Amino acid sequence: EDKVVQSPLSLVVHEGDTVTLNCSYEVTNFRSLLWYKQEKKAPTFLFMLTSSGIEKKSGRLSSILDKKELFSILNITATQTGDSAVYLCADYGGSQGNLIFGKGTKLSVKP
Amino acid sequence: DAGITQSPRHKVTETGTPVTLRCHQTENHRYMYWYRQDPGHGLRLIHYSYGVKDTDKGEVSDGYSVSRSKTEDFLLTLESATSSQTSVYFCAIMGGRTDTQYFGPGTRLTVL
Numbered sequence: 001e002d003k004v005v006q007s008p009l010s011l012v013v014h015e016g017d018t019v020t021l022n023c024s025y026e027v028t029n030f031r032s033l034l035w036y037k038q039e040k041k042a043p044t045f046l047f048m049l050t051s052s053g054i055e056k057k058s059g060r061l062s063s064i065l066d067k068k069e070l071f072s073i074l075n076i077t078a079t080q081t082g083d084s085a086v087y088l089c090a091d092y093g094g095s096q097g098n099l100i101f102g103k104g105t106k107l108s109v110k111p
Numbered sequence: 112d113a114g115i116t117q118s119p120r121h122k123v124t125e126t127g128t129p130v131t132l133r134c135h136q137t138e139n140h141r142y143m144y145w146y147r148q149d150p151g152h153g154l155r156l157i158h159y160s161y162g163v164k165d166t167d168k169g170e171v172s173d174g175y176s177v178s179r180s181k182t183e184d185f186l187l188t189l190e191s192a193t194s195s196q197t198s199v200y201f202c203a204i205m206g207g208r209t210d211t212q213y214f215g216p217g218t219r220l221t222v223l
Contacts, residue, residue, distance in 0.1 A: 031210060034210070034211065042217050045211055098144075098159060098169065102153060104153055
């Protein structure tokens with residue numbers, strides 16, 4: 001069965017900390033892995049990863065994919081309270097080739 | 112913004128009534144999706160469309176139907192709403208030459 005598992009499910013840190021969010025996947029016909037940030041509204045796109053070992057970076061956020069070990073990580077350095085959100089990982093795969101979402105990691109950044 | 116709107120944004124209805132949610136895009140993208148999001152389940156695909164009049168079922172399609180008569184509009188219908196269909200519904204489009212899906216603002220539906 002195709003699945004995407006994120007860990008931890010929730011995380012509380014203080015401003016300035018660095019966090020690593022994990023996403024492991026088991027999907028047939030893997031094509032790409034996406035990360036989204038969701039505050040109290042619609043998910044917003046962060047990164048799409050298709051190749052192993054190539055880091056995608058945007059400001060304090062970065063992500064990398066390991067296709068051999070079937071996982072991805074999302075790093076956030078020097079966290080700010082505005083980083084508080086649910087971070088979603090999703091993979092294209094499966095028989096229909098649609099996005100399969102993990103349940104998300106809820107990140108809370110305390111001042 | 113990805114040029115996606117959803118209507119209504121909030122709706123309260125009673126069990127057994129029909130409900131139609133609308134997703135409208137201005138991007139002329141071929142692929143459109145309907146998801147529902149529930150605590151503990153994350154985002155789950157209901158139906159999707161890969162062109163006008165071309166639709167297919169997703170993971171949780173029971174109790175839902177869709178229609179796409181124009182590129183820009185994708186309708187989700189609950190023929191007879193049940194309390195288990197209380198959820199937040201998101202529409203998404205797949206943009207351009209990449210696999211990236213962009214989401215609409217969502218519709219919060221409450222079935223009493």
